[in-house]
Amino acid sequence: MPRVVTPLPPDQPAVLLATDLARLGLPPDRARRSDLERVGQGIHRQRAHPGTGWADLGLPEPGHGFSPDHLAALLRRRPDAVLSHETAAHLHGLPMPARAWRRRDPATGELDVDPPVHLTVARGTRRVRRAGLMDHRRPLAPEFVTHVHGLRVTTVDRTWLDLCSLTPPWTFEDLVAAGDHAVRHPWTPAGRTDPATTIAALRSALHA
Numbered sequence: 001m002p003r004v005v006t007p008l009p010p011d012q013p014a015v016l017l018a019t020d021l022a023r024l025g026l027p028p029d030r031a032r033r034s035d036l037e038r039v040g041q042g043i044h045r046q047r048a049h050p051g052t053g054w055a056d057l058g059l060p061e062p063g064h065g066f067s068p069d070h071l072a073a074l075l076r077r078r079p080d081a082v083l084s085h086e087t088a089a090h091l092h093g094l095p096m097p098a099r100a101w102r103r104r105d106p107a108t109g110e111l112d113v114d115p116p117v118h119l120t121v122a123r124g125t126r127r128v129r130r131a132g133l134m135d136h137r138r139p140l141a142p143e144f145v146t147h148v149h150g151l152r153v154t155t156v157d158r159t160w161l162d163l164c165s166l167t168p169p170w171t172f173e174d175l176v177a178a179g180d181h182a183v184r185h186p187w188t189p190a191g192r193t194d195p196a197t198t199i200a201a202l203r204s205a206l207h208a
Contacts, residue, residue: 005033014051014069017077018042041130043073057149062090063100063115064132068149071117074133075152080125082145082152084136085118085166088159091148092196094178099169118162120154136162144205156182156197157205 012020021030030036036044045051052068054061064087066074075081083091086100100115116134121127128135144158154162160179163170183199185192 005035008035008046012046013072014049015039015043015045015067015073017073019077039070040132042077043070045069059090059093062087064117065114066117066132068151071151074117074119078119078121078128081119081121081128081135082140082154083118084120084154084159085162086115087118088148088153089163089178091151091153092156092159092182094156094159094163095174095181097170097174100166100174120162157201160197160202161205 008016009024012024016031016036018028018031021028031038031044035047037047039045054068057068071083071087075083082088086096090096114132116132118134118136119128120136120138120140123137123139125137127137140154140158144155146153146155153159160175160182163178164175167175179202182196183202185195187193
């Protein structure tokens, strides 16, 4: 007879870490049951859980292929890490050039390599060594950290500064477009709203 799978508590996230299962008092082999799908080392997705998609957040699909729930799990695994660079830019809704979602494979020269998820961690901490992730070890003051859609990310001004280090594929024109988007006053049916950041804050980030 097939083994009966005990359902997980309904309040659990769509993407689970091995530590999440341990916290529930479940054995390590619980991750091998049919209701879970492995999406990374020590990371599993609940097959029946609808989860949160990028469309649910009003954002286009990013090139890195990670779901919002997967990113949340990564941040639970590394409480010291902050989503940054292009990953943060996407979450902030900054305009992204199409070439930002494609990378040249150094081995083949082809432009079909998925871009990584960018994480910033403090200097002196252990590196993030997992497929699809790129870590940046550098100081990050608390005032440059915020939350977007429940995810820990760099602020808009710090994100824009980090994008300046990604040339190429980002061009001067791309950076101007992203900066202009960040400081504009968005229009809503209720009228203009406050910008995501200010020109003064962008200047301050350059000298931080």
